[in-house]
Amino acid sequence: EAQVTQNPRYLITVTGKKLTVTCSQNMNHEYMSWYRQDPGLGLRQIYYSMNVEVTDKGDVPEGYKVSRKEKRNFPLILESPSPNQTSLYFCASSAAGFYEQYFGPGTRLTVT
């Protein structure tokens, strides 16, 4: 089954404790992205990757890092989480070009 998976699905952590949210897709897609969803602000792109070792900033990259060492994986790293990073995070993937994007199930992160 074609899918995008994220782990963990729910996470409560404390300020400053480094964490990684994993994302994996099994569709051999070139493009992958991270979005965050906040009330009143909608969904906004954090980072994207157009292929292995090719990443770039989206609209709200501050406080986040990403890597793309393998085509299927695109982890999101919060090196020193802060309460303003409390949000619902989605990973997405698509084939190169303007094609349908597939979203993961979301990761609900709370930073206290």
Place this chain on the structure above:
Amino acid sequence: GIQVEQSPPDLILQEGANSTLRCNFSDSVNNLQWFHQNPWGQLINLFYIPSGTKQNGRLSATTVATERYSLLYISSSQTTDSGVYFCAVDNRWAAGNKLTFGGGTRVLVKP
């Protein structure tokens, strides 16, 4: 950047009713998708429809790219249709296939 507006912002339906949701966008698009966000927060792909008409069960969608709008039709609504419906687009100016989302239509279907 491209602007995406959805209407109405809220919709309350009686089970069995039909409804139409609208998405207007400000520039030509290469990709338009409709999503349903369920009460658990998951984004469910409904349609990939940069132009034309598609149907999937009780749902159908039409995009008129030349007039920059898309419509989502829900027929014979059920309580499981409740949630938020998002329209999202990208165009040739969007790096990394970035989708720009509308503000959503919150739908509540009452039994």
